[in-house]
Every structure is written in structure tokens, then in C-alpha cells.
Amino acid sequence: MSGVECRTECTWKRHIAEQLKQRDRVQRQAFEEIIHQYNRLLEKSELQAVLSERLQTDKFDSHSRHDLSPGHDGVRSEALLQEMAQIKIKHQEELTELHKKRGELAQSVIELNNQMQQKDKEIQANEAKMAEFQQQISQLESECRELRSNLQDLETANQTLKDEYDALQITFSALEEKLRRTTEDNQELVSRWMAEKAQEANQLNAENEKDCRRRQAKLQKELADAAKEPLQLDLDDDIEVLSDDTAEPGGETSPGKTITRTPSKRASQPPGGLLDSISNIFGRRSVNSYGSSPESTEVHTGVCTEVRVPTTALHVFDAHDGEVNAVRFSPGSRLLATGGMDRRVKLWEIVLGRCELKGALTGSNAGITSIEFDSAGSYLLAASNDFASRIWTVDDFRLRHTLTGHSGKVLSARFLLDNARIVSGSHDRTLKLWDLRSKVCIKTVFAGSSCNDIVCTEQCVMSGHFDKKVRYWDIRAESIVRELELFGRVTSLDLNPDRTELLTCTRDDLLKIIDLRTNTVKQTFSVQGFKCGSDWTRVMFSPDGSYIAAGSADGTLYVWNVLTGKVEKALGKHHSSSINAVAWSPSGAHVVSVEKGSKAVLWSDL
Numbered sequence: 001m002s003g004v005e006c007r008t009e010c011t012w013k014r015h016i017a018e019q020l021k022q023r024d025r026v027q028r029q030a031f032e033e034i035i036h037q038y039n040r041l042l043e044k045s046e047l048q049a050v051l052s053e054r055l056q057t058d059k060f061d062s063h064s065r066h067d068l069s070p071g072h073d074g075v076r077s078e079a080l081l082q083e084m085a086q087i088k089i090k091h092q093e094e095l096t097e098l099h100k101k102r103g104e105l106a107q108s109v110i111e112l113n114n115q116m117q118q119k120d121k122e123i124q125a126n127e128a129k130m131a132e133f134q135q136q137i138s139q140l141e142s143e144c145r146e147l148r149s150n151l152q153d154l155e156t157a158n159q160t161l162k163d164e165y166d167a168l169q170i171t172f173s174a175l176e177e178k179l180r181r182t183t184e185d186n187q188e189l190v191s192r193w194m195a196e197k198a199q200e201a202n203q204l205n206a207e208n209e210k211d212c213r214r215r216q217a218k219l220q221k222e223l224a225d226a227a228k229e230p231l232q233l234d235l236d237d238d239i240e241v242l243s244d245d246t247a248e249p250g251g252e253t254s255p256g257k258t259i260t261r262t263p264s265k266r267a268s269q270p271p272g273g274l275l276d277s278i279s280n281i282f283g284r285r286s287v288n289s290y291g292s293s294p295e296s297t298e299v300h301t302g303v304c305t306e307v308r309v310p311t312t313a314l315h316v317f318d319a320h321d322g323e324v325n326a327v328r329f330s331p332g333s334r335l336l337a338t339g340g341m342d343r344r345v346k347l348w349e350i351v352l353g354r355c356e357l358k359g360a361l362t363g364s365n366a367g368i369t370s371i372e373f374d375s376a377g378s379y380l381l382a383a384s385n386d387f388a389s390r391i392w393t394v395d396d397f398r399l400r401h402t403l404t405g406h407s408g409k410v411l412s413a414r415f416l417l418d419n420a421r422i423v424s425g426s427h428d429r430t431l432k433l434w435d436l437r438s439k440v441c442i443k444t445v446f447a448g449s450s451c452n453d454i455v456c457t458e459q460c461v462m463s464g465h466f467d468k469k470v471r472y473w474d475i476r477a478e479s480i481v482r483e484l485e486l487f488g489r490v491t492s493l494d495l496n497p498d499r500t501e502l503l504t505c506t507r508d509d510l511l512k513i514i515d516l517r518t519n520t521v522k523q524t525f526s527v528q529g530f531k532c533g534s535d536w537t538r539v540m541f542s543p544d545g546s547y548i549a550a551g552s553a554d555g556t557l558y559v560w561n562v563l564t565g566k567v568e569k570a571l572g573k574h575h576s577s578s579i580n581a582v583a584w585s586p587s588g589a590h591v592v593s594v595e596k597g598s599k600a601v602l603w604s605d606l
Contacts (some may be wrong), residue, residue, distance in 0.1 A: 318600075327582070406428050577597040
């Protein structure tokens with residue numbers, strides 16, 4: 001038995017002894033007076049017996065004396081008789097008093113016996129309780145022994161886990177130090193590689209610019225020479241125009257050139273108009289920041305062949321851990337990107353009607369608000385709630401640029417058509433133009449209201465704002481070209497493939513198409529049940545501009561026909577919360593919608 005058990009046993013034994021002493025003191029005090037009176041009664045009984053014996057002795061002596069001296073005086077005998085009578089009376093009185101007290105004491109004894117019986121019953125009840133308590137004590141001691149055993153086991157397991165934790169901590173520290181050294185080496189290698197790439201890009205850009213200037217100078221010279229030559233043509237005659245931008249030194253056309261014929265009315269146009277037209281054709285897009293012309297990257301394997309109106313949900317999946325804010329297809333329809341409040345951009349590949357995760361782009365410190373691919377699909381731009389925009393390379397999932405400078409969350413960011421610059425719009429009521437070559441902000445425009453979405457053409461940026469206005473900005477002039485006020489807060493903007501019409505979504509539950517040539521509302525789309533769910537609800541044209549896809553606050557996906565202005569499809573039962581954004585694949589085969597929950601739905605006509 002351990003020391004704790006010994007102390008426990010001594011404690012309850014001492015407690016029982018104290019209880020017995022307490023009971024002895026209480027019950028002894030109740031019966032002490034009875035015992036005292038009983039002793040007095042015994043003493044008086046003994047005294048009475050002594051007196052009776054003495055009286056008998058006196059009588060015997062008297063008779064003896066009487067017998068021995070019968071001639072004594074009669075007076076003396078009478079006095080003796082009187083004395084004896086008085087003594088007898090006194091003894092009778094004492095005897096009566098003693099009998100009376102004896103009865104009282106007997107009654108007291110009966111009462112005390114009753115009390116003793118009650119006390120015995122109480123003692124028996126207390127003994128039963130003590131036995132019950134003793135049993136409980138035994139059970140509790142058994143539980144205590146079990147708990148001590150469990151405690152020892154837990155202490156042993158805890159010590160084992162602590163030793164394992166210390167070992168893991170040492171291993172973690174070593175790995176962390178190794179990771180730090182590896183990260184430093186990686187950063188150094190990346191810096192060197194980026195410097196070399198920047199140097200190569202600068203050299204290639206310089207060569208491209210030099211070649212472009214040489215070709216333009218050559219073309220202008222040939223056009224000037226052609227303009228100086230007199231032409232005698234009839235109105236019905238045609239002239240031959242070279243479709244290429246270069247000519248051989250001897251004036252001969254190269255084998256790769258094609259000849260087109262245009263009506264002779266164009267020959268009457270002034271040289272300046274022809275120059276402007278050709279300049280527009282060749283100056284539509286400049287060389288991008290990564291050393292390749294966007295014109296060479298506009299043709300992808302996923303170009304639109306036939307737009308399919310979605311009718312069936314092919315795949316419903318959890319895209320992010322929380323709200324999904326943005327979705328976008330790559331230009332070739334090969335990849336799908338989603339961005340959510342879990343601070344990640346995830347890349348998915350559509351395989352046999354399902355979206356398979358390819359990887360995740362990390363580095364953002366807050367939720368993603370918008371996503372944009374460059375025209376080649378090699379880079380991905382994402383705006384974030386941490387006041388920054390970031391660019392990743394799609395192939396290796398690496399973060400390339402972090403553009404900071406806004407004082408509020410960035411709600412939209414878009415590549416310009418040259419892929420060398422981007423425009424970002426923020427809650428801080430400013431738009432910023434960034435140069436990716438120098439990685440700096442080259443212009444900041446104060447818009448006067450929070451910018452919710454942006455779209456871009458060659459030299460114009462269109463922004464939708466919280467103050468219900470759509471603003472058109474000239475990048476070169478850094479000023480508002482014009483603006484159009486709608487009836488609700490603008491949540492989304494999108495351009496049709498011809499870049500002649502602008503689709504807007506507003507919080508008054510209306511979708512409008514604006515003719516950019518006249519700056520007027522051309523069409524308005526609405527339907528009972530469609531409600532814009534948030535200030536960043538995104539809508540989209542189909543790749544051929546024939547349809548519009550938009551998500552409602554009740555989780556229903558609506559598709560309108562632009563030609564008829566009517567709802568083509570209303571697809572529900574798959575989203576459990578408001579749809580935040582939709583994306584139509586450039587091939588026209590799939591539509592993806594994302595919600596305020598964590599789900600994304602892949603739609604098609606299959």
C-alpha cells in the first residue's frame with residue numbers, strides 16, 4: 001500500500017473514532033442525571049433496610065428488656081412506646097416518600113429506556129449509513145487507483161510525445177535553415193536569370209524597334225514615290241496594291257507577297273488618308289514586353305468555331321476554401337483560372353467534361369478580385385484585396401511581378417493590347433497605368449469614384465464606377481474622353497469581339513449594351529427573377545458576341561440572345577448562393593460560373 005492510501009485509511013479511521021467520542025459525550029450527558037438519581041435511590045433503599053433492621057433490633061431489645069425486667073416502671077415503658085411510635089411514623093413517612101420517588105425514578109427509567117431505544121435505532125441507522133459510506137469510499141478509492149494508473153499512462157505518453165516534439169523541432173530547425181539557404185540561393189539565381197532575361201528582352205526589343213522603323217521608313221518612301229508617279233486610270237479600272245509591307249530593292253515583289261485589286265476610287269484618296277489607314281493596320285498592337293508580337297499570338301487552338309448555349313451542368317466542384325470571386329479561360333481554352341477569398345488562383349484543365357486541378361498560384365495576402373490572361377496565355381494577372389496586382393507565369397506557376405501603389409483594394413486589373421502595360425482600378429477611386437518593362441506606375445488618374453471593373457482597347461480604357469458612371473479614358477491624354485451615367489452602380493464591363501459594343505451590368509438588375517460609336521444604350525436586358533448579387537458581379541459576351549451570360553443572386557445562370565433580346569436559357573439547381581462571375585471559353589464550348597460559396601459549375605450543351 002502506498003503512502004497516499006495509508007494516509008487515506010488513517011484519515012477515515014480517525015474520523016470514525018471522533019464520531020464515536022462525540023456520540024459518547026452526547027448520550028452520556030443525557031443519562032448522567034438518571035444514573036445519579038438511581039444511585040441516590042439505592043442509597044436510600046439501603047438506609048431504609050438499615051433502619052428496619054435497627055427497628056427490629058430495638059423491638060427485640062425492648063421485648064428482651066421487658067422480659068428481663070417486668071417490674072420496671074410503667075411510665076418509662078409508655079414513654080418508650082411513644083418514642084417507638086414516633087419513630088415508626090417517621091419511618092412510614094420516609095418510606096412513603098421513598099416509594100413516591102421510586103415511582104418517579106421508575107417513570108424516568110422508562111422514558112430513558114425509550115430514549116435509549118430511539119438512540120439505538122439512530123445508531124443502527126448511522127451504522128447503516130456508515131456502511132454505505134464505507135462502500136462508497138471503497139468505490140472511490142478504486143476509482144482513484146484507476147485514475148492514478150491512467151494519469152501515469154498519460155504522463156508516460158506525454159513524455160514520449162514531448163521527446164518526439166523536441167526531436168521534430170530540431171529536425172524542423174535544421175530544415176528551416178536549409179530552406180532559408182536554398183531560398184537565398186534561389187533568389188540569387190532568379191535575380192541573375194531575370195537580369196539576363198531583361199537584357200535579352202531589351203536587345204530583342206531594340207532590334208524589333210530598329211527593324212520596325214526601317215520597314216516603316218522604307219514603306220513611306222515607296223508610298224511617297226508611288227504618290228509622285230502620275231496615274232492615268234479609268235474609273236472602272238483596278239489598281240494593284242501590295243498587301244505586304246516590304247518590297248525588293250529592284251521593285252520586284254517577293255514570292256511570299258499577294259496582290260489584291262481595289263476599285264480605282266481609292267486612288268483618288270489623298271496620300272495622308274492612305275498613310276493613316278496603313279498606320280492603323282500596322283500600329284494596332286505594338287511589341288509586347290516579352291519580346292514577341294501579339295499579332296503572332298492571337299491565333300490559338302481554342303478559337304471560336306461555334307458557340308454552344310449551355311444546357312447541362314457537366315461538373316460541379318469545390319473550387320476554393322470559401323467565396324470564389326473571379327473566373328477566366330485562357331485564350332486557347334486550354335486552361336481555366338479561378339480566384340477566391342482563400343488568397344489563391346487555381347488553374348484547372350477541362351478533361352472529358354471535368355475540371356482537373358493543374359496547380360495553384362500563391363503569393364497574394366488577401367482575396368483575389370479579378371483574373372486576366374495575356375493574349376498568348378503565358379501570363380496571368382490577378383487583382384487582390386491587399387492593394388496590389390500580381391503577375392504569374394502559367395507554365396511554372398511562379399510569381400513574376402507585384403505591383404503596389406494603391407491605397408485601397410484593387411477590384412480590377414487588365415492587360416492592354418500590347419501586353420507590355422496593364423491598367424488597374426481600385427476602391428481608392430484611382431486608375432493606374434503600369435509599365436511591365438520598368439515595373440513602375442507611369443500614370444495615375446483620379447476617377448472620383450470607386451472603380452469596379454475595367455476593359456481596354458488600343459488607346460482607350462473604359463471603367464465602371466460606384467457612382468453609376470461609365471468613363472472613357474484616353475491613355476495618351478490622361479483625361480476623360482467622355483462618360484455615360486446609368487441608373488445603378490456599375491458592377492461589370494465586357495467588350496464584344498469587334499470592340500464596338502460595351503456590355504454593362506448594374507445594381508438595378510439591368511444589363512445594357514452601349515454602342516461605343518454613339519455612346520448610347522443600344523439594348524437593355526432584364527427578366528423577372530434576375531437580381532445582381534453584389535457590386536462585383538461579372539457578366540460576359542459569348543466569343544461571337546451573339547449571347548450574354550450572367551449569374552443571379554438566387555444561383556440561376558441566365559443566357560440572353562443578343563439578336564432577339566430574350567432569355568435563351570435559365571439554368572438553376574446547382575448553385576446554392578449568389579453567382580459572382582461567369583466565363584465563356586474562347587472556343588464557345590463551355591461556360592463556367594462561380595458563386596459566393598465555394599462551388600464552381602462547368603456548363604455545356606451535352
